[in-house]
Amino acid sequence: MPVSEALAFAGAGIRLGGQWIWRGVDVTVEVGEFVAVLGPNGAGKSTLLRAALGVLPLTEGVVRVFGRPVSRGNDAVGYLPQRRHFDPDLRIRATDLVRLGLDGASWGLPLPRWVPGAGARKKAERVDEVIDLVGAGAYARRPIGELSGGEQQRILIAQALVTGARMLVLDEPLESLDLNNQQAISALIQRICRQRDVTVLLVAHDVNPILSFLDRVIYVANGKVVEGRPNDVIRTDTLSQLYGTHVEVLKASDGRLVVVGQQEPVSYHPQPERH
Amino acid sequence: MSGNPGGDLIGALFQYHFMQNALEVGTLVALLAGAAGYFIVLRGQSFAAHMLSQVGFPGAAAGVLCHVSPVLGLVAFCVVAAVGITASGRRLEAGSRVESAAVGTILAFALALGLLFFRLYHGSVQSVYGFLFGTILGITDRDVTVTLVAAALALVALALIARPLIFASVDPDVAEARGVPVRAISMAFMLIVALSVAVTVQVIGTLLIFALLVAPGASAIQLTARPLLGLALTMVLALLFTWLGTAVAYFSGYPVGFFVTTLAFGCFGLLRVGRLAVGRLESA
Numbered sequence: 001m002p003v004s005e006a007l008a009f010a011g012a013g014i015r016l017g018g019q020w021i022w023r024g025v026d027v028t029v030e031v032g033e034f035v036a037v038l039g040p041n042g043a044g045k046s047t048l049l050r051a052a053l054g055v056l057p058l059t060e061g062v063v064r065v066f067g068r069p070v071s072r073g074n075d076a077v078g079y080l081p082q083r084r085h086f087d088p089d090l091r092i093r094a095t096d097l098v099r100l101g102l103d104g105a106s107w108g109l110p111l112p113r114w115v116p117g118a119g120a121r122k123k124a125e126r127v128d129e130v131i132d133l134v135g136a137g138a139y140a141r142r143p144i145g146e147l148s149g150g151e152q153q154r155i156l157i158a159q160a161l162v163t164g165a166r167m168l169v170l171d172e173p174l175e176s177l178d179l180n181n182q183q184a185i186s187a188l189i190q191r192i193c194r195q196r197d198v199t200v201l202l203v204a205h206d207v208n209p210i211l212s213f214l215d216r217v218i219y220v221a222n223g224k225v226v227e228g229r230p231n232d233v234i235r236t237d238t239l240s241q242l243y244g245t246h247v248e249v250l251k252a253s254d255g256r257l258v259v260v261g262q263q264e265p266v267s268y269h270p271q272p273e274r275h
Numbered sequence: 276m277s278g279n280p281g282g283d284l285i286g287a288l289f290q291y292h293f294m295q296n297a298l299e300v301g302t303l304v305a306l307l308a309g310a311a312g313y314f315i316v317l318r319g320q321s322f323a324a325h326m327l328s329q330v331g332f333p334g335a336a337a338g339v340l341c342h343v344s345p346v347l348g349l350v351a352f353c354v355v356a357a358v359g360i361t362a363s364g365r366r367l368e369a370g371s372r373v374e375s376a377a378v379g380t381i382l383a384f385a386l387a388l389g390l391l392f393f394r395l396y397h398g399s400v401q402s403v404y405g406f407l408f409g410t411i412l413g414i415t416d417r418d419v420t421v422t423l424v425a426a427a428l429a430l431v432a433l434a435l436i437a438r439p440l441i442f443a444s445v446d447p448d449v450a451e452a453r454g455v456p457v458r459a460i461s462m463a464f465m466l467i468v469a470l471s472v473a474v475t476v477q478v479i480g481t482l483l484i485f486a487l488l489v490a491p492g493a494s495a496i497q498l499t500a501r502p503l504l505g506l507a508l509t510m511v512l513a514l515l516f517t518w519l520g521t522a523v524a525y526f527s528g529y530p531v532g533f534f535v536t537t538l539a540f541g542c543f544g545l546l547r548v549g550r551l552a553v554g555r556l557e558s559a
Contacts, residue, residue, distance in 0.1 A: 034418065053452045054528075055451060055452055072451075072452065072453075072454050073454025074451070079448075079449055079452040079453075080449075080450035081449060081452070083448070086445075087319075090445060091317070091496045091497070091499075091500045091505070092317070092441070092445050092500055092502060093500045093501060096441075096500075096501070096502055097445065097446065100438070100441065100442040100445070100446060100449075100450075101449065101453065102452060103438065104438055104439060104441070104442030104446075104450060104455065105438075105439055105450070105453045105454045105455045106438060106439070107435050107436065107438065107439065107443065108434070108438055109434055109437045109438060109503065109506075110437065110438045110441060110502050110503055111503065112501075112503060142500075143500040158451065159446075160449075239521050269357065
C-alpha cells in the first residue's frame with residue numbers, strides 16, 4: 001500500500017438493525033487531503049466517520065488508518081463529534097476540555113501543572129500550544145458553556161489536535177454557526193490541513209462554504225458511496241446514478257452548487273442525524 | 276488547653292465517646308459524600324442520586340425485616356437501583372426528560388415499599404425517623420469501622436476513575452472515541468454513589484442527604500471551573516458543614532440534620548445570590 005494513504009475503506013459495509021447502511025465501499029484518502037463527506041440526512045455519513053474511528057465495527061470489509069487496521073483511541077486521529085453546543089451551565093474550563101483530549105482516557109486524578117513528575121508541565125504546554133494554534137488563547141480559561149458557538153468549535157478543534165493528530169475527523173463542524181463563523185472555522189481547518197499536512201475528513205450538509213478548499217468528495221446516498229474530485233462527483237449524471245433517480249446539480253451565478261430533485265435539499269438540516 | 280475558651284469548647288465536644296464516634300463518621304462521610312457529590316453535580320445526576328437515597332429507605336427496612344443489618348439492606352437496594360439506572364441505557368442518563376420521569380416514578384414506589392416494610396416489621400416511629408433524618412449521635416464503634424472501610428474503598432475507586440469520569444461526563448462521544456469505557460465508568464460511578472448514599476444516610480438520613488451529597492458540589496462548582504480545585508473545595512465544604520452542624524447541634528440540643536442542612540443551604544443560597552448580583556453588574 002502507498003505510504004501516502006491516510007484512510008482506506010476496502011469492500012466495507014455496515015449493517016445495523018438488519019439493514020445495510022451502506023456496503024461495497026472502496027474509498028482511499030491521501031495524506032494531507034481536505035475531504036468532504038456529503039449526502040442527505042440519515043444516509044450514513046456519521047456511520048462512515050464512526051467506522052473510520054473504530055468506534056463502530058464493520059460488518060464486512062476493512063478500514064485502514066495510516067496503513068494499519070483501525071483502532072479506537074488512536075493518537076493519530078482527532079475527532080470532533082456532531083453536537084449543537086455545550087450546556088451553558090457546564091462549569092469546566094475550555095483548557096481542561098482540551099487537556100482531557102490529551103490524557104482524559106488514562107486513570108487517576110487530573111493533576112495541575114505545578115505537580116512535579118508525570119509530565120504535567122509538558123502536557124500543559126502542549127495544551128497551550130494547540131490553543132494558540134486555533135487562536136483561542138483569549139478565552140481558554142473561561143468555562144466552556146459560557147463560550148459562543150464559534151469559540152467552542154475552535155476549542156474542540158484544539159482538543160481534536162492535541163494528541164498530535166495527523167487526521168481530523170469532523171462531524172458537521174459548521175452546523176449551527178453563523179455565516180462569519182462558518183467562513184472563519186473552515187479557513188482555520190484549511191490552514192491546519194495545508195500548513196501541518198493534516199488530513200481532514202469533514203461531514204458537511206452544505207458543501208458551499210468549503211467548496212473551494214476541497215481535494216476530494218465522498219458522497220453517501222442510497223446505501224452506496226462514491227468518491228472523487230468535487231467537480232466529478234457533484235454533477236447531474238453522477239448523483240442521478242447514485243440516487244437511482246433523476247437529480248439535478250445547478251450552479252448559481254455566485255458559484256454555489258445546489259442539488260435539486262432529491263427528497264430534501266442538501267443545504268437544509270432540520271435535525272441532527274443519529275445512528 | 277485550659278484558659279483558652281475555644282479549646283474548652285473543643286474539649287467539651289470530644290468529652291463523650293458517642294461524640295467522638297459522631298465526628299469520626301461525620302468526617303469520613305463528608306469526605307466521601309463531598310467527592311462523589313462533585314461528580315454528581317458535574318454530570319447533572321442529582322435526581323438519580325436522590326432516587327438512590329430514597330431507595331435506601333425500603334432497603335434498610337427490608338434489612339431489618341429479614342433480620343440482617345439495615346445498612347446491608349440499604350447497600351443491596353442501592354446497588355440494584357444503581358445497576359438498574361445504568362443498564363436502562365445511555366440515552367436515559369445524565370438528566371434527560373425520560374430519566375426524570377422514570378426516576379420520579381421509581382422514587383414514589385420506593386418510599387411506598389419502605390412504608391409497607393416498616394409496617395410489616397411493626398417498626399417504631401423512632402427507627403423510621405432515624406432513617407429519614409439520620410442518627411449520627413447514636414453511632415457505634417462497629418459503625419465507625421464499617422464506614423471507614425466503605426469510605427476508603429469508595430474514595431480510592433473514585434480517585435482511580437476521576438479523569439476518565441470527568442471526560443465521560445462532559446464529553447462522552449469524544450471520550451468513547453479516545454478509548455474511555457464510557458458505560459463501564461458510568462456503572463462504576465453509580466455504584467460509588469450507592470455506597471456513598473449508604474454511609475451518608477447514617478449521618479443525615481435519606482431525606483436530608485442532599486445537604487452533603489449535592490449542596491457542597493453545587494456551591495463549589497459556582498466558585499471554580501477547575502476540576503481538581505472544584506473537587507477539593509466540595510470536600511472541604513462538606514467537612515465544614517458536618518463539623519459545624521454537629522458541634523452546634525451538640526451545644527444547642529437541636530437535631531444535627533437541621534444545622535448541617537441549614538449551613539449547606541445558606542452557603543449555596545449566598546453564592547447563588549452573589550453570582551446573580553455579579554452577573555447583573557457585569558451586564559449593566
